[in-house]
Amino acid sequence: MNVLLDNFPEFRDGFIGTVSITAVSSVIALFLGVIIAGFRVSPVPPLRYFGTAWVTLMRNTPLTLLFLIFFFVVPEILFPGMSPFVLGSLALGFYTSSFVCEAVRSGINTVPLGQAEAARSIGMTFAQTLQIVVLPQATRTVIPPLSSIFIALTKNSAIAGAFSVAELFGWQKLMSDKGYDIVPVFIWVAIGYLVVTFTISGLFRLLERRMEVAR
């Protein structure tokens, strides 16, 4: 009868799966992205090279290929026995971190150089300068692109479904295997994603407004 009501527990699990993998890989992407952006503007050449290599590699590899590597190569040679959820979150988080890094880096570049020089001249270390003086002033410019990046991440999480991570797209596959009409299935999946992406853009708009009030 109704594809959603009849299969609600599976749908709910799929939805929670999408939300979880989105949340976990967002955290990974944000954390790594900011760190790597720090590397890229660091005075230490090896860190800069590593940052550049990371971004080049992660940003230019098709996400599906990255997933394949994480699911079939990484467990073979590095960490056997990781759950598909962890592997998927890592692949998606690493991939997205390169985009976060570049957004943060361009935000850093909008902060006048004199700010960092003043910080260094009172004896702050590079990390302190970045953390206390530069990044807080970059945040405002970084928030709008970050919003798009995390929405893209949400949609990219669908690829994880193909690698047996329980998420919304996996539910779609299950339903079509069960022989349900494809159109309502897709509509429900789309609504599921919309809920997540709308929440993300809402959160970011809230953040943006709060920053505006703050100064």
Add this chain to the structure above:
Amino acid sequence: MSGVSVTKDAEGAAPAANDLVVLSNVNKHFGALHVLQDIDLTIARGEVVVVIGPSGSGKSTLCRTINRLETVDSGAISIDGKPLPQEGKELARLRADVGMVFQSFNLFAHKTVLENVMLGQVKVRKADKKAAEEKARTLLDRVGVGVQADKYPAQLSGGQQQRVAIARALAMDPKVMLFDEPTSALDPEMINEVLEVMQQLARDGMTMIVVTHEMGFARSAANRVVFMADGKIVEEATPDQFFSNPRSDRAKDFLSKILHH
């Protein structure tokens, strides 16, 4: 006009204990441009040195090499007997001892005036918040902007911002203060309020290196004028000697230009 007392001791002599900043044979290039050429300069504790010279002569660069905001290609710089270390924690520690005041103030835009003056004390000197605040307020009062403590830099006039910047540098208890054209970005009516603060500092015995074209300040506060042109130190003299009787043609030429307008 006898005894140019400012000429350095014999080259290679052991550095006097009283020498605070010593640059020896410093060279720096920006690409093909040789901005600093064989610079030798020694600043004694408590001395106030004014650096003067035409635009592009390398004054700012000289200033910035002293706290290693610019690296040098060759030569040595030492502060209080310690050579400038490589980039890293040790350099950061040394920079805290060298106050710097910029032409464009560079106050932390996202912090209040009070926070600007507290930040270095708390994060670099690891002072406790209360002591830092007390000291910050004292310093802000001293430079005459105590009532602005809770405003953001953008809400202050240029002269006020520059005085806050001086307070921010002083909060670190620096051994020496560098000023790079501290009044050049200011409207004329604000220049004096900043110069007065600097004059008071000089009277209090602070060691200062000041890039400025303010001759009034040089005459009243400086022990020595260093004239730079094309990346070289062309002349060193007392302010009186320099302004009334410059030796080099470059200096004569330069002074005639800044005096006649």
